Amino acid sequence: MSRELKVKQIIINILNDDERLVCLSKTHNSESMYVTLLNESQRYITFRISNHEAYSGFLSVPTFVLSKSNSLGPVIRDYLDKASWFNVDYSSYFMMSVIKHSQSHKISFQIDDLYSAFSDEKQGMVFYEVHNYHSHNKKSITANGLDEDVNQIMRKLYSTSLISSYKKGDGELLIFLSESGFRLLDIFSKNYINKFVSDYENIRWNDINLPNN
Structure with missing residues (x-):
């Protein structure tokens, strides 16, 4: 199974009924992936899945590390329940x-x-x-x-x-x-x-x- 497909499966399986996956994109020069979700209130949230932290201090989205040893789904779900979602005004x-x-x-x-x-x-x-x-x-x-x-x-x-x-x-x-x-x-x-x-x-x-x- 490809890494991208694995990540997509993890994300889809943790979504609540009022949430949907808007975008899963991979950067051209690294293995990092960016995930954007939208909820029923039309608020969005973005996070990053990678094997390293973001290099820019201005990138506020959190990074979750994908590895064989950790259970990524519950960690992301916990973050989604606690984090602030943003509106597109x-x-x-x-x-x-x-x-x-x-x-x-x-x-x-x-x-x-x-x-x-x-x-x-x-x-x-x-x-x-x-x-x-x-x-x-x-x-x-x-x-x-x-x-x-x-x-x-x-x-x-x-x-x-x-x-x-x-x-x-x-x-x-x-x-x-x-x-x-x-x-x-x-x-x-x-x-x-x-x-x-x-x-x-x-x-x-x-x-x-x-x-x-």
Whole structure:
């Protein structure tokens, strides 16, 4: 039996009737797997299954070690019963949607790793948007810091693995929407798509801000 199939069986067998598996994804460069669940109250929770601890201090999801010697199911079930589950509010949906559509507007989001990005101080994590312009065969790049309310949403999404990052060749940490993020974006479109389509026309892509409620 494959490792992924074994983990999926463990997860399914411990779920309560009001819980469902939204996503089980495997990272490309390691054996780590990320699990996202959704309950009847439309709140989600994410955790990690791996053979090592997370390297980033900003990843708040817990890690459970899969081995032949431990009983993983009861340990995870105990965690699910005690942990706080998160809601996907419109601000979270809005920012995930913006990240998803950002490339078509020639912008990307990055982590400012010069500002304590991987210290133990979670409040130190700062995101910014990068604009790529091409004019007369010349490439121009500008970067803007994000407002604190946007940064707070980005920190929440990052710490619960709905968005993630990878390091480019030049060392920059580029943000992308994770598979769990894509799944929850689809699920919550029923709640928020009409509002987002309305807000989409007013997005200032060179200065991302949360829309007024």
